[in-house]
Amino acid sequence: MRSDPADYELVAPANLQEIVALLAEEPGTWLPIAGGTDVMVQYAAGKLSARKLVSIWNLPELRHIEVLADEVRIGAGCTYTDLRENETVGREFPLLVSAASWTGGIANQNRGTLGGNVVNASPAADSLPALLAYEAELILVSIRGERRVPYLDFHTDYKKTKLASDELIRDICLSRRFSEYFSYTRKVGARQAQAISKVCVAALGRLDGGKVKDVRIAVGSVAPVPLRLLETERIVQGKAIEPSLLLLAKKIAVAEIRPIDDIRSTMRYRSTVVGNLVAEFLEKLRANEPAI
Amino acid sequence: MTTNISSGGRAKCELSFTVNGERRTVRVHPMERLLDVLRQELALTGAKEGCAEGECGSCSVLMDGALVNSCLVPILQAKSANIVTIEGLAAGAQLNCLQEAFLDFGGAQCGICTPGMILAASHLLQRNPQPTIGDIREGLSGNLCRCTGYVQIFDAVAKAVQFKART
Numbered sequence: 001m002r003s004d005p006a007d008y009e010l011v012a013p014a015n016l017q018e019i020v021a022l023l024a025e026e027p028g029t030w031l032p033i034a035g036g037t038d039v040m041v042q043y044a045a046g047k048l049s050a051r052k053l054v055s056i057w058n059l060p061e062l063r064h065i066e067v068l069a070d071e072v073r074i075g076a077g078c079t080y081t082d083l084r085e086n087e088t089v090g091r092e093f094p095l096l097v098s099a100a101s102w103t104g105g106i107a108n109q110n111r112g113t114l115g116g117n118v119v120n121a122s123p124a125a126d127s128l129p130a131l132l133a134y135e136a137e138l139i140l141v142s143i144r145g146e147r148r149v150p151y152l153d154f155h156t157d158y159k160k161t162k163l164a165s166d167e168l169i170r171d172i173c174l175s176r177r178f179s180e181y182f183s184y185t186r187k188v189g190a191r192q193a194q195a196i197s198k199v200c201v202a203a204l205g206r207l208d209g210g211k212v213k214d215v216r217i218a219v220g221s222v223a224p225v226p227l228r229l230l231e232t233e234r235i236v237q238g239k240a241i242e243p244s245l246l247l248l249a250k251k252i253a254v255a256e257i258r259p260i261d262d263i264r265s266t267m268r269y270r271s272t273v274v275g276n277l278v279a280e281f282l283e284k285l286r287a288n289e290p291a292i
Numbered sequence: 293m294t295t296n297i298s299s300g301g302r303a304k305c306e307l308s309f310t311v312n313g314e315r316r317t318v319r320v321h322p323m324e325r326l327l328d329v330l331r332q333e334l335a336l337t338g339a340k341e342g343c344a345e346g347e348c349g350s351c352s353v354l355m356d357g358a359l360v361n362s363c364l365v366p367i368l369q370a371k372s373a374n375i376v377t378i379e380g381l382a383a384g385a386q387l388n389c390l391q392e393a394f395l396d397f398g399g400a401q402c403g404i405c406t407p408g409m410i411l412a413a414s415h416l417l418q419r420n421p422q423p424t425i426g427d428i429r430e431g432l433s434g435n436l437c438r439c440t441g442y443v444q445i446f447d448a449v450a451k452a453v454q455f456k457a458r459t
Contacts, residue, residue, distance in 0.1 A: 003323075005320075005321035005322075005323040005324040005325075006302070006321050007302075008302065008321070008322075008323040009300070009301055009302040009322075009323075010300045010301075010302075010322035010323045010366055010368050011300035011301060011322075011368075012300050012322075012368055012369070012371070033366070035364070036364040036365060036366060036369070037346055037364055040325070040346070040363070040364040040365070040366065041344075041345040041346060041364065043323070044325070044344040044345060044363065045344075045345070053323070053366075055300070055366070055368060055369055057369045058369075081358070104346065104434060105349060105412075105433045105434015105435065106359050106412065106415065106416075106430075106431055106433070106434050107346070107349060107352055107359045107360050107361045107412070107434050108346055108361070108434060110358040110359055110360055111358075111360055111361070111364065111365075193430070193433045194347070194433055194434065
């Protein structure tokens with residue numbers, strides 16, 4: 001059943017301060033809407049429970065990319081197109097740019113925002129494994145001030161986050177220390193474009209004397225939240241990439257995920273693919289073979 | 293409520309924006325979709341409703357130069373924006389080169405996807421005047437067609453690129 005616009009309130013305060021003041025006045029009542037690529041879909045389907053919406057679209061405070069000495073701060077309101085067109089992001093964060101290019105078609109990339117992808121918290125969101133791999137941190141703002149939290153455990157359960165009801169994500173901070181790392185990312189979907197992932201992997205790695213010096217492996221669509229495969233990372237640390245290690249890494253990776261059967265894929269397929277992609281990442285890391 | 297809300301609310305409000313070069317003012321609920329306002333208030337029925345969830349691209353329009361799905365834009369966010377619909381591409385009876393090429397190559401069959409396809413192609417050519425076939429496919433990947441099998445559409449866009457390069 002289609003929604004009646006007369007039942008909904010939508011306001012567009014002029015700046016971030018007014019927006020956080022509004023969120024604080026009636027916590028949990030106002031739903032922020034940026035480019036509408038998730039919210040308007042629910043609205044059109046008559047499934048939007050919030051009746052009061054506050055527009056954060058195109059707010060200057062949320063739509064800038066700041067390059068600092070040791071990190072790049074991406075405003076939560078930056079679109080996928082903004083990410084794809086930014087030179088520093090393109091050069092230093094290829095995992096994120098690939099994910100942005102996989103997200104919907106051009107029209108959705110022009111409206112969908114990185115902050116929206118984080119808050120919408122779909123385990124199948126393509127940009128989230130990239131943020132995990134880069135060890136992103138979030139700056140959250142509210143009328144109480146701001147706080148900086150690691151993105152690693154921001155998602156607490158399916159579609160649940162640590163964002164307080166009066167808070168908004170202002171920036172997604174990406175450390176520049178991974179810019180020399182080997183990058184690997186791959187999305188497996190039913191078709192090449194415009195398909196929600198069955199499995200999505202984003203990984204970074206570095207070798208030293210033929211042995212794994214440091215790796216980050218993150219996966220999407222295989223658990224209630226986007227996951228860092230911390231145990232798999234630990235197990236390969238310091239080791240030479242050999243067939244026996246690939247077998248072990250596959251086994252550990254599969255044990256770390258919690259995939260389900262759903263309309264897009266099966267638990268069994270997802271497990272097999274995650275194992276294979278982790279092995280593929282390690283093999284390409286060893287061979288230093290371009291993997292984006 | 294102490295917060296100063298600069299615009300919007302639940303009741304109908306008056307807001308203005310530019311559509312195909314003309315300043316238009318409408319009285320609408322802020323959550324009405326840009327697509328519905330174009331079709332119902334302004335009688336611009338070129339943008340079509342297909343999926344209503346941003347998957348098919350048949351409602352594509354340009355908003356401040358960016359291709360958007362008008363079914364996903366609450367009208368309040370289009371306040372003061374510059375909107376271009378398919379009705380704004382031709383100069384009177386003179387079709388734009390993409391429109392000509394779609395006619396010449398059979399890029400339009402039932403016509404539902406065509407306005408969105410042409411606007412997506414126009415958006416692509418503005419950013420990338422010499423697209424490869426891969427660029428064309430990517431630029432149009434958010435627009436679904438159930439008639440043509442896409443080949444005629446890609447050919448039409450490629451032809452329009454050649455035509456533009458010559459003129």
